[in-house]
Amino acid sequence: MSNLEAFGKSIIENDSDAKRLIEAVVERTATYLSDEVFINVLEVKYNLNNEKQFDLRNLTSIITVEDHLKITLAFSYDKSLIEKIFEGYSQGIEVAADEVQSYIEESAGDMINIVLGNVLSQFQQSGKAFGISTPVIINGAKSIGKYKNTQFFTAELKSDFGIISICCITPGEQFRKQLKPERSDFIEKS
């Protein structure tokens, strides 16, 4: 039995799995935005051609999904868009002025957690649930750069209130074949 069979099928074993994952994430994100915070996505642009870096917007939330490989997903928001999301998400809730920024960050964390939590049920193939980290929020960073064989699959969702960029960072195909999980990304501070 190969390592792969022993651990069950990974979420991403080839580029078409990565494409399927990011498309599912984009679709669920658009539905979430429209149903929960009444923001319509006007246009989606994909880049599945393995960019050298992922440029970050004003605020970014990151989650790591782990089966026998680690996959990192990042949602990066324009300021105007995350403020609008917060406005919709916190409707009816009293928030003190000095708490707004931390609630905006929690809204970003909740959104990536809900979207990925919902999407991953479509990808579970083995008898073991994926491990999903708690969201990490990053302010003021410039980009996430490629390291060694990592691959970036990105999408941009444009709305009336700004853009959200989504990036799925996976170990490279050669790396996936070798099945040696390790961290494979770094963040460049501005």
Place this chain on the structure above:
Amino acid sequence: MKSLNILVVDDSLITIKKLTQLLEKIGHNVIAHARTGHEAIEQYKLTKPDLVTMDITMPGMNGIEVTKIIIEEDPNALIIMVTSHGQEQMVVDSIEVGAKGYILKPIKSDQLQEAIEKVYEKYGELN
């Protein structure tokens, strides 16, 4: 059904506030909240709620581990997992440790009410 005293467990304060708003809207009282597993166990012992809503993904001890500890202390505890994780195995793991119900985020008021009523009708008389 009668108004229940509820403990809300979630690491996100905005989710706690949203959930509190929904629970109060459907006639229940949120008597306490907790943002970590340890706080949840402490608050459970202190407040003895009729029901707990439990997030799964929390820093440190996750909601499944917390549920297991609370159920070991009080096998009749009514715990509903409230989480974004729709993975079948996650549901199975939660039920195996003693959760009585499961509801998916984003939370809708009617689904929350239905889940609470179902759990309370089935297990509430034990308490």
